[in-house]
Amino acid sequence: MRARLRQLFRLAVATDAEATRGPDGTWTTRCLHCRTRLQVAADGEALGGSSLEHVVPQAWFGLRAAAALTAQVGDDRDDPRNLAVACRRCNQDKGKGPDAKGPQDARAHAVVAALLAKRLGRWRLPPAGSG
Template sequence: MRSALRRRLLLAAQTDALAQFDGQRWRTRCLHCRAHLELSAQGDALGVTSLEHVVPSAWFGRPAARALTSQVGDQDDDARNLALACASCNHAKGRRQDARGPADPRAFEIVSRLLATRLARWRALPEAERAR
């Protein structure tokens, strides 16, 4: 697994208020279906864990998505836009809502709801962690 992906997975876990670290693994729940997910201390996805860009990367820079992207700092890899999801939920979202684009009212509604869930689960990193 690429080190950049590991860093993003760890960032998603560290900033998830539901995530718990036991010294060896991060444990949390899928942003979509709340299935149990695990991540190694090094950032390796275990089982069905995958990285979710809550607001799809392809939506950034599109005027129809500005209301959503502005909530995550206009960067697709901003920690507020990263979450852990099970692979089946993440891939289903990619085939359905992400592909429809922000101009589709149903896709916009679903991504808005997911973003609200992610922001409700937000946990800021301690100052020492942000410097890394």
């Protein structure tokens, strides 16, 4: 897996209040969508069905209709507040549904806004030495 992607995974779990670390450094957390148990290796490698979710879709950044959402993550698609671990299947379903419809679609906007609120509700500052 690319080094940058592993770095983003590490950021996502380090700032996820529901993520815990095992003795070998493996992170265990729950899918942002369905709460399935997911794991990420200490080096940020995705384990099992884990995938990296951009809560506000990357393609929405810079779009006026998404401005209220992107502002909540500093208008940076890779800000840790916009990153979460999700099942590959949940992530793909979101990509084919709300993400694809775009922020001008009221339903898609509401789905992403709710998901972002969930992510921000699980926010924590990264524990020391987790990077």
